[in-house]
Amino acid sequence: MEQQTEQRAEVARFCDNWKVPQEPTPIGRHHGLLTEFRRAFREGPPETPLAMEGPRLVGEALRSGVQLEKVLFSRRGLEQQGAKLLPQLSKHTEVAVAEDAVFAGAMDAEHPQGVAALAAWAAAKLEAVFGERALIVAAAGLQDPGNLGTLIRAADAFGASGVVALADTVSPFNAKAVRASAGSLFHLPVAARVTAEDLIAACRSRGVRLVATGARGGVAPAEAGLEGPVCLMIGQEAAGVPRALLRAADATVSIPIASRVESLNAAMAGAILLFEAGRVRGH
Structure with a gap:
């Protein structure tokens, strides 16, 4: 006392x-x-x-x-x-x-x-991530909260309209994800626990192209049509984008890297594609 x-x-x-x-x-x-x-x-x-x-x-x-x-x-x-x-x-x-x-x-x-x-915090509604000119990042299957938080930070930095964490992805409100976002979580709408079906339907109804990332075999970022309304689907480094989303994709984009490097992690790949999208959009 x-x-x-x-x-x-x-x-x-x-x-x-x-x-x-x-x-x-x-x-x-x-x-x-x-x-x-x-x-x-x-x-x-x-x-x-x-x-x-x-x-x-x-x-x-x-x-x-x-x-x-x-x-x-x-x-x-x-x-x-x-x-x-x-x-x-x-x-x-x-x-x-x-x-x-x-x-x-x-x-x-x-x-x-x-x-x-x-x-007090609530995830954004799915419709909120589209904004006036959709540039959406959809995290599919990411399990590392630090990776997801960094991806949210990149989305904020390069002018994304919102982020979607699909149902099989770690929560974007995990404390480690919040820390890695460095405050970007507070700047843009982030929807969570969204099903692949709901994301596909929402994009289709709004004329938003679905672009999946792949380690090899896709078009170059400059040829992916990122200047229009687009949803970039980023998978985890090991497994990639899930098949259901790959089948629904309008295009697959691959970032050219040295042959001795197998792949980029999700946050790094997302940041590069977001930079390219911002460049062609004049952001």
Whole structure:
């Protein structure tokens, strides 16, 4: 009790010194909020809120208008990031601070960066990914969340209208995918758990060409017709795009690479094709 009183006094002095409007509540290692963070990092939406960790992600979420429900600082994180982040939080956000070791025990990162947040989150509807001029990335069978998150980042960087994670793909809201997206998840619509049949039907009804990637035997990117409405279907490196999607594809595109290299990973292949699509579209 005495230690907690000292913590409260220290936090109050910090907030007073930096003129921040919201005073974080000190919590101990058995507090229920830590359990919420552990579960959210382990499971993710739709079962739990979206979990994010690190000042870059939390800051990008705030800049993007994401409503943060709960924010947790480590003691060191509060000292380093509190003056910048606390004034940006809504008065409705629950804010807490824990000792560094207690904070680290609730995170999924090996070296947590002192601040984490939970946000209410829902996947985008499939129709939202088409935008005004469809350039869609469909991830088919990707199992590495870091790979998927990097692909989302590339889609954001090169002007994609949205991303679709098909039903056999790891969740784009997995904590590692969120981290790898570096905030791009907050910038463009990302639909999840979409069936191949629904994607094909939605593209057909809107006149969007389906272009599958293949390691060998496809047309060159410059000849793939990427200037029009298109959905780029990216498969995992080992298995490639599933057969059902290959049969539905209007074209297959292959990136020329040295013969000694078997293939590119999904994020790298996606980034190259998105760059080419952006180039021919004048992005």
